[in-house]
Amino acid sequence: MNRKDRLYALMERLRDGQLHTAEAMAQDLGVSIRTIYRDMEVLAASGVPVEGARGYGYTARAAVTLPPLNLTEAELDALHIALAALAASQLDEHAHAARSLAAKIDAVLPEESGKPMAPFGFATDAFANAAKGFAHMPAIRAAIRARQKLRVSLAGRAHDIRPLLLDYWGRVWTCVCWDETTGAFHRFALERIESLSPLPGLFVDEPGKRLSDWQTSARGAQG
Template structure:
């Protein structure tokens, strides 16, 4: 059983209102007691109202509990954008709720172990930075579909880029492309873009410069 399924099974079990020991849950799910302790911490961090302590037992008295959701990249992008907008709205009650929701989502999102961890929304307390990154998403997506070159400035360096793919992993949105400036693939966080301008020229797939080539190199 993978972690997501195990967390769901634990939540459903705890919602019966009875006290469940970590030892019993570990035995039923064929995992260690230490794993159950960690799972309880994850559930609590994600907003599930877990009550109890190690060595005693756990229960859940939930007013609202959502089942596991499978989100598309577009749906996740919409959720990011909504939280960013609320966080920068100036309405403190909604901004606080946006921060709390971001923290709950952050607790259960997958991480890329090869990259430094970053909170959901690029930075939980920096919604303005996240919103700035999202302003570039439509232009990048349109350029990928049209195979249109972009001029992108990152950390003071400008690249003429063939955008190939937008990805979400390691808790940040990234873009993969072929930089004609460095004659190599370039991956970067979208919220780090300082300037982005569409160029009039288009591009076609060429051997060694495609998304498939990048994926082959990355494996």
């Protein structure tokens, strides 16, 4: 497993809000505890809301509120995405304004227990390419609404999927789907998509392949 895939796997682990020890994560991923420590530092620097310390364990915080505005998680995500896209653009004036605005937002984000919040913006390292997936979002959203099957290429392999959910967490957009190629639920980061095309067939709800089934299995894994 390469570094980026390992970081995504760690993010998935932290999504449940539970405390996870470095020892357990290292054993599950087949790496050293020191590697997990370094990965946690990378995630925190990338804006993933990681809390914890060596010898104690790691978890993820809840969403934040921007005073005096009360923002929903979706609204905060939309603001972040817009700023990230502009900051990475070739429009110098807008890119500079986006970075400036992100810095101002950083200044008013609440702090917990005296710990500084992670920077509000895309990482410059591990998740710097997260904006690459933006181009595929309209097609995936439309397919979810229409129950349209898609063929996506991931790491050079084609997968025929039933897209079920677009999800945003830890600075990364992901898609939850039923993967007809592997016969299992799958979640992948949109930036991993090499190509995407609609398939002629639509899908209907089938027991074991629905979003509710994935949610039930995810809750069971967390419990």
